[in-house]
Amino acid sequence: MTFWMGVASAEHARGGRDGGFAQLGHGKHIAVKSLKKGDWIVYYSPREGMGEGATVQAFTTIGRVTSDAPYRFEQAMDFNPYRVDVDYLKAARAFPIRPLLGDLRLTRDHDANWGIVMRGPKRVLHEEDMRRIAEAMGILAEFEASRGRPSA
Numbered sequence: 001m002t003f004w005m006g007v008a009s010a011e012h013a014r015g016g017r018d019g020g021f022a023q024l025g026h027g028k029h030i031a032v033k034s035l036k037k038g039d040w041i042v043y044y045s046p047r048e049g050m051g052e053g054a055t056v057q058a059f060t061t062i063g064r065v066t067s068d069a070p071y072r073f074e075q076a077m078d079f080n081p082y083r084v085d086v087d088y089l090k091a092a093r094a095f096p097i098r099p100l101l102g103d104l105r106l107t108r109d110h111d112a113n114w115g116i117v118m119r120g121p122k123r124v125l126h127e128e129d130m131r132r133i134a135e136a137m138g139i140l141a142e143f144e145a146s147r148g149r150p151s152a
Contacts, residue, residue, distance in 0.1 A: 037066060091139050
């Protein structure tokens with residue numbers, strides 16, 4: 001099992017949550033091909049819209065990959081992105097990243113330059129980071145229960 005952080009606008013992250021899928025890197029196959037059934041993904045959203053809108057800088061959605069492999073989806077006549085199905089934890093609430101910067105292995109050694117590690121379509125996270133994010137999003141018990149582990 002691998003823990004992933006996807007990067008997308010809050011609007012796109014919510015759309016994926018509501019539709020039960022993850023789509024990364026503007027729908028490129030290479031961005032989702034490493035996500036496997038049973039993996040976890042949390043979305044970090046820098047802004048409300050794609051390159052525009054209010055600053056969000058928060059973890060916005062979290063869930064577990066359920067599809068066996070990526071698949072193409074006909075979204076528009078000339079746009080057929082690759083996706084994986086995700087069972088999102090609907091009770092998760094968005095949580096700002098700033099209070100977690102010193103706690104996460106992903107960001108704690110980057111001080112003022114933490115934003116650089118948040119670029120690109122996805123990153124692998126350490127399990128302890130995913131647990132900390134799940135806790136901050138208010139769903140640690142549900143996250144642990146879905147993995148067959150008691151929460152601390």
